Amino acid sequence: MRRVTDGADAVGQALNRALRSVPVEKVPLFRQSFISVLIVSAAVLSTILPWLVVTDVVTMWLGVVVALAASAFTGLMARHAELRRWELVVPAADFVAVGLLRYGTGAERSVFLPIVLLAVIWIASWPGRRNVLLPLAGTCVTLLMPYLFDPGGRGPSELIRLAFALVVYATVAASVNELARQAKARLERARAQQHAVERELNRAAVVQQSLLPPDASTLPDAFAVFGACVPAREVGGDFFDWYPTSTGIAVTVGDVMGKGVGAGMIAAAVRSVIRSSVDDADPSEAFRRASVGLTTSAYDTETQFTTSFHARIDADGGVLWADAGHGLAFVRRASGRVDRLNSADLPIGVGTGWQGHRSQLGEGDVFVCVSDGVLDLFPVELEALNDLERLLAATPEPARIVEVVERLALERERSDDVTVVATALAPTSVPVQP
Incomplete structure (x- = not known):
């Protein structure tokens, strides 16, 4: 039988x-x-x-x-x-x-x-x-x-x-x-x-959307700031932020390892702590506070870390910045040269100390920061960083940089979120003499 x-x-x-x-x-x-x-x-x-x-x-x-x-x-x-x-x-x-x-x-x-x-x-x-x-x-x-x-x-x-x-x-x-x-x-x-996965992704999408700042109308007129975040099919932990400071503006880009609601919650916590450090003169202090906050919380920072770039840009073009393992910030000079803002500091959740650095934006220079999902938009992995720098060199306007990257993200298959922020000093208008 x-x-x-x-x-x-x-x-x-x-x-x-x-x-x-x-x-x-x-x-x-x-x-x-x-x-x-x-x-x-x-x-x-x-x-x-x-x-x-x-x-x-x-x-x-x-x-x-x-x-x-x-x-x-x-x-x-x-x-x-x-x-x-x-x-x-x-x-x-x-x-x-x-x-x-x-x-x-x-x-x-x-x-x-x-x-x-x-x-x-x-x-x-x-x-x-x-x-x-x-x-x-x-x-x-x-x-x-x-x-x-x-x-x-x-x-x-x-x-x-x-x-x-x-x-x-x-x-x-x-x-x-x-x-x-x-x-x-x-x-x-x-x-x-x-259905449970779909509900989690919907909640994660709401969390991720809440991490994006309002339009740049709240920022000083001395700056032209543009940004975009194109989510992948799975919701991740990318975020960007900007807000006014006493001397200019602050710009942040972050990427939490992982996807879903957990990554979104950690991204929200990191973003909030960085914002709370607006009165600290050194931008690296924001990362130290975020690290302490995550270490003393219920988050498992041994397996969940965040890369982030945080910059304070003054109205005279002075840039104070700190990099927590992000490594994808650039200054596109008016001449077309692209300078990468390098740092050896580790991500939040891995590193224990971060250093502040200083750069200078001149007339026509553009500060650009992207997430690592942007590198996936280029066909050859080993050449992706060079391709990105060539794209920046060929694109002088901050609005146009964001537009080009966003269009590439929408046109191509991607497994990670794509985030880009570009800012420049707004040209000063000279009144015409009668």
Whole structure:
């Protein structure tokens, strides 16, 4: 009996694999096509091959007619969804068709009884324990049909043989039904997990959106500031920020390792702490505060770290900046030369100390900071940094830099968020003398 069960499992799994590629509305037609082809082939072979027994030609071909009628009904079901409620009629007709074929090709001597197994699997593949009993009843109809046409002439041994056949087919039905039940349970769990992931991503998207600053209208008119963040398919921990200071503006770009709500919460915490350090003269103090805050919190900073670049830009072009393992800040000079603002300091959550640095923006210079997702936009990984510097060298306006990077991010596949901020001293307008 174990071999029968294993064989039924294999048949059910093979049938399920074949059905996955078939549209739902055409599944009954797909199943019935196999049964009808087998029944028609059995009748044709019995007619042309002399060693196959034909005891009743009319009954044999009547079975073919019933199978073809069931195929026609499944064709209507594929076109009219409301007929799907009557799908049980089709395998029920197949039990009758196989019974007629069996009687017409020698009854107990017929070699075509196994065709009924397809109808058994059809019904048993529907979830629900009652779908084990229905194919058992249909098999009884198939096996007992010769008694309808010829009540006499069969001894007790035939009844015992039929009883064992029923046990075998009942085992097949129970095995397939159990497979269907397990498949449905796995599908429901997968759907629940998918919905949970979607809810988390939606919450993470809200968190990430809240990390972006309002437009630059709150900043002093002496600066032209532009920024964009293009999320990847999965929400990550990229953020950028800007806000006014007593001498100019502060600009921050950060990238938390990881994705989802956890990364967004850490990004929100780092951003808030950096903002709170607005009155500190040294921008590196913001990173020290953020590190202390994360270390004394529930966040696991041993496995979750943040790279960040924080700059204070004065109205005279002076730039005080600190880099926590970010390494992707540049000054695009008016001459077209691109200077990278390098630092050996480690990310927040890894490093323990950060140094402040000083640079100077002149007229026409542009300060640019991007996240590492920008490097993924270029085709050759080892040349990505050089490609980015060439892009900056060819693009003198801060608004245009942000526009070009944002367009590349929207046009190409990406696995990470793309963030870019560009700022320059706004040109001073000289009043025209009358």
